[in-house]
Amino acid sequence: MTLTEDPVLNPALSGMIEDADWPEFGWIDDVRPALRAALAAGRPVALATLYKVAGSAPRGPGAQMLFAAGAGGHVAATGYFSGDCIEGDVANHAAQVLADGKPKRLHYGMGSPWIDLRLRCGGALHVLLERIAPDSPAAAALLDHAAERRTCLWASDGETQEAREDHGPLLALHEDPFRIARRYDPPRRLIVSGGDPGALAAAKLGAMAQFETILLRPGGPHAPPPFPVSRYLREEPADALAHLKVDRWTAYLGATHEDHHDLGGCLAALRGGAGYVGMIGAKSRAAQRLGALEAAGASAEELARLQLSPGVPGLGKSPWEVATGIIAEIMQALNPARERA
Structure with missing residues (x-):
């Protein structure tokens, strides 16, 4: 990564995220509290799920970020994937997903079409971005399971979403047709x-x-x-x-x-x-x-x-x-x- 690719120094990459200069949002690993707050306020969110990793990476499959519309065209972020320059780029795509509702599958690192967004670890990250509406029954079910301390699976192809009580691996990926199932345990x-x-x-x-x-x-x-x-x-x-x-x-x-x-x-x-x-x-x-x-x-x-x-x-x-x-x-x-x- 060059100096101008650092998300803190490059406004083009970090400008979409609130508080990008001091990214304390990356400390939060469980996106459900932020999801609950956004939906209670009647705001849609964009959920980003790291569904596949190649090579070395700071986070494994199942890591998530959540983006909610903020002031001045910014998005409020929760969670992180790499600590490199991709969080700002994911935020840019999240703003588009929030606006048009169309899911995105993003590919960073080795084999990515975006050669200017490099990862220090040399690996590759694949991210699903999906919009969750404030009245989403699946999101309501996910939060209900958390409140009742029950394990839940979030299954999604980016458009059709389902939350049900179930167990399984932290992240299960089906390539064709594309679908992920992400397990949520009760909060620690x-x-x-x-x-x-x-x-x-x-x-x-x-x-x-x-x-x-x-x-x-x-x-x-x-x-x-x-x-x-x-x-x-x-x-x-x-x-x-x-x-x-x-x-x-x-x-x-x-x-x-x-x-x-x-x-x-x-x-x-x-x-x-x-x-x-x-x-x-x-x-x-x-x-x-x-x-x-x-x-x-x-x-x-x-x-x-x-x-x-x-x-x-x-x-x-x-x-x-x-x-x-x-x-x-x-x-x-x-x-x-x-x-x-």
Whole structure:
């Protein structure tokens, strides 16, 4: 890539995207919240799905971007594909799709007709752009599945769209006739119980990492925490988890340092099939805690899934260092690639 091809420096490539100079929109991996906001406002969107990759690439098949009409002819973007110059070009095509409703299939990199749009990785990316109307039944079904924490497949040829409860690979491609099926799992969720600096650091990092983050603080202050979380609850962890529908896309971290709070939460999370269950505390207390959970009815299989020394060793012992290691461990545990490619 030459200097003038950089999307930040070349207005012809980046001018369609709002906030292109500081592309924080690329941090967002799940396009559904932005889709919900746009449709609630009565605005159509252009959904871009990376459906095929050749060679090396920063993102794999299934990665998505979402574009909604913004002010002054710009589009508001969510997500990213390469970090190179193609995001601005995809935005230009997205504006056309928003205007005329005709889907597009874009090809960047090796073998592309656009030789001036090169990828640093040397690979090739194939992208489907499709328009979603504000009254789309398929989009409504997709969002309903997310709200009800059910896995959903988005099947589309660019014009005919369908969302149904189903499982499968993250992205299935049918070349002839062209059709993709993209799997959406329930949003990743982190439930943290506790209110000390370590618990708050874990909750804040989880929220920054795009987890649906719920902070539990039994009998805690009535005022919410001083940073954004999805929900703040003052009830017992076991009671909260009973109505939160724990599943394999949920991580629970017991960090009150009080066994009468954390053990009940861990047992409920294990029995609910949470994808990650951890409890912060001294290693010297591990045997006592395991014994208490076993006495409460926890099976050997459930206890084997419990992390009593959560996090990545060697990062340090400050709240942010401990929280960073725990969030990394949770990300790995909830990574869909561990279950289905």
